[in-house]
Amino acid sequence: MLWSKLFIPTLRENPAEAEVVSHQLLLRAGYIRQLAAGIYSYLFLAQRSLLKITKIVREEMDAIGAQEMLLPALHPAELWRESGRYEIMGDNLFRLKDRFGRELCLGMTEEEVMTSIARGEMRSYKQLPQIWYQIQSKFRDEPRPKSGLLRVRQFIMKDAYSFDIDAAGLDVSYDKHYEAYCKIFDRCGLKYMVVEAHSGAMGGSQSHEFMVASDAGEDYVVRCSKCDYAANLEKAAAHPSAPLADDPEGDRSPEEFHTPGQKTIDDLSKFTKLPATSQIKSLVLMADGKPVLALVRGDHSLSETKFSSAVKAVEFRPAHPEEIVKLFGAEAGSLGPVGVKNMRVIADEALRGRRNMIAGANKDDHHLRHVTPDEDFNPEYFDLRQVAAGDACLKCGGAIELIKAVEIGHIFKLGYRYSESMGLRVLNEAGEEIKVIMGSYGIGVERILSAAIELYHDKDGMALPAAVAPFDVVVTPVNYSDAAQRSAAEEIYQSCLKLGLDAIFDDRDERPGVKFKDADLVGIPHRITLGKKLTTGMVEVVDRRTKASEDVDKEYAAAFVAAKIEPR
Template identity: 70%
Template structure:
């Protein structure tokens, strides 16, 4: 490939609308251009890298016996209505009608369609297990597209689905995918962590997310370097930081105290001169239409996922001010658990065993001192809180870290969610009709690209791993118009092609500095510079990732680059 013939529209400055590093550099390096909010054109360089990522995905999926399909992005609404997700997806789903008024939607994922295929064709346990996958465009009506390719309305996903007769078979399919994902991300050059996660709208009993640590991410994960524990913040468990002060001793009775205008935990803490860890926070929530009071230590935050797990509710919201007053007799800031009747009260485990704490009095501008959980009020205890900085690992007490991350892949044990709702059954060994147990497994193709950009970007631009770089090497004569330099450059270029290196020849009549900056900006791993030492048979070999430069004999440079490329891919 000759650089002068290619469309690589590089920019010297970051566009004003680009906030995160990957968005800035993919625009500057000429990989992408925006068409609309959350909608991007993938230009030549992006397409080359995305195709290389897809090739790695295909190789590893094929290696576990998965079979590639291609399903329609346009789905009849009734397929999603069968599973109940047509309504559950809400405004996130693109919906439309055809000329006959029939309802259609754009696929966000393809559990339903895969289930329809299996339901119509798989009759017997002898046809199981099956693993089917595709690499397909997905659509999500994202309300706030941002961060370049990280939050978009149209994206490419590898999604696969496993079908097994029994849970043991699902365990095996799940493990096959987990190992395949590790190989895929390793080959793509990513540093990642696999964490326990919540299944969300996908349903199911178990899931893991594959995450890349980056400030551009919107998820948080909790990790322990000593034990290897890793979980999404919404699901992570920990041993909380001890209270800032010991509880007062003795069997003290609740005592009402006037706290005029003191609403927040910080305000009450300062007014009463007690630490936030000695205050009970009362949250009033409406879960599936019914009020629930969730009690937390004052310095802790409620995990929405854990609240849903504890209550078993499908959806919930904060109570409105009028609902709080009707239920508890006061406004937010003065609410507490003492004296409540006719309402479900649940409490975080960090309150169990505590004594003589502060809580709202259910009377505007008043609080109660000396409130003891289990004596002055009754509650059912659950793990309800998010992990916070300073917490330790639950079993060992080892320190935990909270990292900001972006998701690149997610694997789910769906169980029987879709089999039951859509009637996917087979005959087992005894001729008995049995529901099929399923798994679902996704990789965001563009997110892999963004992940490597975020991880390895530097002041000069993108530093792509060899395996997914749009080109593995570039040959750059410092003066393309010089016949000797051009001839030597062409020679190295042809040798590299014969050795199987994906190479670009920079034949542009530009200054060496511009050529070098462009090669660094787009992230080409190796650069061969044909320059002033050519009369001595010497050229320069530069490595993008390390910045190392070395003088190499012209006759040997192609073989050296080919060997470096081979080693990097391994």
């Protein structure tokens, strides 16, 4: 293609609205333009990259026997009511009405539609297993779209669904996806981690996320510095750090003391001269309308995910101040577990075996010292605590680190959630009706591009892996009005095409600086530059990432570049 004929609107300066690097570069390099908050147009360059990514995705999905389909994005609300997600998804689901007042919604994932197809046609175990997938736009009414293409309201997802006869079959389908995902992300040139994940609103048992470390990410990955343990923060477990002060010895009874105006853990640490690790933090939550008192060590934070699985709540929220006063007779700064009878009391494992700690007295401006779990109150123990950096790995004791990351893929064992609610059953060998077991598997296509940019960029722009770059190579005559350069460049460009390279010919009558800057910004992995050395038959081949330049005979330049690009 001829650069002079293409629409590649590069910008010299970063648009003011872009904060994260991938967003800035996608705009500057002319890949995307914004239409509204969280809604973007993908221009020529972005579309080329995305097509390369989806091609890789297709090849690897097809390789595990998955069948590509294309389902509607517009769904009848009725279908979502069947699975129960019409209510669960709340405002995140785009909802609309047609001219007759029928309720519709835009798909955020397509378990319902896939399940409805399956239940209409599947009759026998002999038809299973099946893996169906599509690459299609998804819609989510995000409360806060952000970071360019990282969190948007319309995006392209590869979503796959597996249908199996039993749990062993699901394991096979799940493992196939696990491996296919690794191949996809490897081929896209990404550095990524696979972490244990929480299955969240999707339901189901096992789940893994594919994460790319990046400060632009919104998730935290907990990783052991020694072994291979890695998990999403929501799910991660670890040994807590030791308390900073030993518990006082002895079999003491709770003793009230006056703590005027001391409300936070911090206040109390200063006031009592005891570290936060000697305190019990008391949190009141309303879980499905019922109050629960959750206790964690003073320096720990409650993991909301772990809390909700511990109490098996569909919905929960922090209690309102009025509710707290009504239930405890005291305000939030002075709450504690001693004497609490009117609600469930759950405690984090880190409190088990501790003695003589500080807790609120359920009386404003008063606290208790010498509070001992299992003596002064009897909680149910759970892992409730959010893991923190510096904790010790459960597997090997190594130090835990926290890494910010972008989620690019997620695989779930759904189990029977949809087949049960929507009635997907087949007959087994014995002629008995059995539920089909399902899995679902997603990849965020734009996130692969964004993550690649976050991973590979420098001050001049993108340094994309060839697999996802819009072009493999750009042929750049330094002076286009020089007839010798022009014709030699044309020849090299044609040779590149013959070798199957995705080549672009920068035939613009621009100064060399402009052409070099644009090529760097756009992130084309290789550049063949024709300049003064052409008089001796030599051209330069420049590597975008390393900026290393090699002189090559013009006859071999195309083959030289082709050899550098991995076969695909």
